[in-house]
Amino acid sequence: MTKPDQDRKRLDVRRRRETANLFSRVSATYAASRSQAQRLLKAGGGLSIVEWRILWDVLEAGPITVRELADLQKSDHSLISRILPKMVKSGLITLTRDTKDGRQTLVDLTQQGIAAYEKAAPVMAKRRAALLKHFSKEEIDQWVAYLDRFDHFCRLSVDEILDTD
DSSP states (O other), X not given: OOHHHHHHHHHHHHHHHHHTOHHHHHHHHHHHHHHHHHHHHHHTTSOOHHHHHHXXXXXXXXXXXXXXXXXXXXXXXXXXXXXXXXXXXXXSEEEEEOSSOTTSEEEEEOHHHHHHHHHHHHHHHHHHHHHHHHSOHHHHHHHXXXXXXXXXXXXXXXXXXXXXX
16 A cells, blocks of 8 residues: 555544544534524624624513523623623613612613614524424434533533543
8 A cells, every 4th residue: 555545544544533523523513503604694684693692682581681691692701791882882782780780781672783683583594494404303302402411511520520430
């Protein structure tokens, strides 16, 4: 076997192993999902993914705190906090102090925010409908259950992982 053939064979073996590497695959799939969503949102009015998620969550949950948004989105509080001033400046949302807990900030939609949501929503609904052409509702439910278990695993402490026999 020639050197190029040996190199190709080693690379093929590595590719097959990486295909089964859940950690690598989840990361690559996440990146592909975000890229697809960004392209769709560009076509649906130019919102970023974070802006879209904030508008959607606030529309459905009513005025909501930054902490609640981060929790809903399984996101970092600081990521949400950093984009809010831009969204206020764009006229999409308002920020007010929570009357129940003055330490919290409530996020609410403006009419312009509702309009931006309504412009992007049909495009994102088509994405969800297209997914159902590739996966049944039952498969999606099963996949979500696997993701929940994987998420739980990924949140194990270093000690819990290293102490496994």
